[in-house]
Amino acid sequence: MVKIERGAEKPITEVAEDHWNLISPYIKAQERYHDYSLVMRVVRKRDFYQNNGNAARTAFYNELLDADCALLKEIILVRPETTPALIARMNALYARHGLAHGSADPGSLGHEILHEVFDYENWRRSVKSKRLLTMLGIDVCPYCNMLPVWVHWDEERQLAIVSYDHFYDKATYPYLCLSFYNLIPACSPCNENFKQQRTFTPVTHFHPYLDHYDDGNTFDHDYANDLTPYTITLDHTDERSPVFNFDLGIVNRINLPNERRYAKLIHRASQRYPDSVKEEMIELWGLADLHEVEQKICQEEEIPFKQSEILNRTCGKMQRDFALKGRIFSRENPLL
Numbered sequence: 001m002v003k004i005e006r007g008a009e010k011p012i013t014e015v016a017e018d019h020w021n022l023i024s025p026y027i028k029a030q031e032r033y034h035d036y037s038l039v040m041r042v043v044r045k046r047d048f049y050q051n052n053g054n055a056a057r058t059a060f061y062n063e064l065l066d067a068d069c070a071l072l073k074e075i076i077l078v079r080p081e082t083t084p085a086l087i088a089r090m091n092a093l094y095a096r097h098g099l100a101h102g103s104a105d106p107g108s109l110g111h112e113i114l115h116e117v118f119d120y121e122n123w124r125r126s127v128k129s130k131r132l133l134t135m136l137g138i139d140v141c142p143y144c145n146m147l148p149v150w151v152h153w154d155e156e157r158q159l160a161i162v163s164y165d166h167f168y169d170k171a172t173y174p175y176l177c178l179s180f181y182n183l184i185p186a187c188s189p190c191n192e193n194f195k196q197q198r199t200f201t202p203v204t205h206f207h208p209y210l211d212h213y214d215d216g217n218t219f220d221h222d223y224a225n226d227l228t229p230y231t232i233t234l235d236h237t238d239e240r241s242p243v244f245n246f247d248l249g250i251v252n253r254i255n256l257p258n259e260r261r262y263a264k265l266i267h268r269a270s271q272r273y274p275d276s277v278k279e280e281m282i283e284l285w286g287l288a289d290l291h292e293v294e295q296k297i298c299q300e301e302e303i304p305f306k307q308s309e310i311l312n313r314t315c316g317k318m319q320r321d322f323a324l325k326g327r328i329f330s331r332e333n334p335l336l
């Protein structure tokens with residue numbers, strides 16, 4: 001709903017580097033990668049094929065490891081804008097060595113990458129996947145903003161299960177299964193019921209690392225009182241919105257009881273704070289001006305005030321739009 005970087009504990013490029021270091025730890029004193037690192041899993045696989053005379057797969061893994069693992073590192077850190085170019089390079093690499101794409105066939109290279117070499121499922125269950133979620137500072141699904149990111153943590157067994165969606169699906173692009181910008185922490189319905197293996201690209205859909213969904217979409221409602229039926233609607237200015245909102249079922253999900261409640265609550269809150277009351281609050285709360293009053297009202301009413309708060313609040317985007325509609329605060333407020 002807003003770019004993921006807003007909630008991160010440090011610049012997003014540094015979080016991406018930390019992700020690489022977590023999956024490929026380097027032991028400086030011994031000048032080598034850890035035995036359990038991604039790099040060493042690639043090395044062992046390369047050695048296996050070398051010993052068994054499989055020239056194509058040996059060459060493939062060698063290309064990942066060449067020049068101090070340049071391509072392997074690029075795969076993990078590739079930015080959304082340059083992912084299409086990387087995919088083209090990987091297509092050429094596969095073609096050069098006569099290798100097949102995809103991961104469906106258990107004997108395929110894609111299957112091997114996904115389940116053995118990159119070993120996505122084990123990463124997802126490890127403390128590293130939970131650590132990534134913490135570094136990103138995300139509590140609520142960046143696709144729908146309606147449900148929490150799905151995470152289970154077993155302290156005793158140090159076992160995590162976090163739901164990550166792959167923006168580029170991992171069945172078609174198995175080598176992108178651990179790529180930082182391709183791992184979107186998501187709620188279970190978005191990941192498993194709505195997006196599934198649909199083809200998303202930054203051209204057709206909002207990418208949570210690239211785009212502010214908040215800028216191109218606005219929630220509205222026509223709640224007036226409890227006696228009159230009302231609906232929540234979603235207006236948009238971004239041309240990607242209809243497809244994005246349809247694919248993730250957003251339009252149907254916003255009129256569920258839990259979401260509808262916000263229209264009523266925030267409409268009532270807006271009635272409690274007309275401009276005359278806000279003026280009185282300046283003195284009553286000992287604040288400097290109306291801008292501070294608006295911020296304080298949002299704190300009191302638990303309404304997201306700054307755009308960055310949307311990522312950590314269920315229906316934060318919707319609540320903020322309703323508060324703007326109800327003039328609880330204005331877009332001109334310099335404290336935003």
Ligand SMILES: [Zn+2]
Nearest residue numbers: 141144187190
């Ligand atoms: Zn979701």
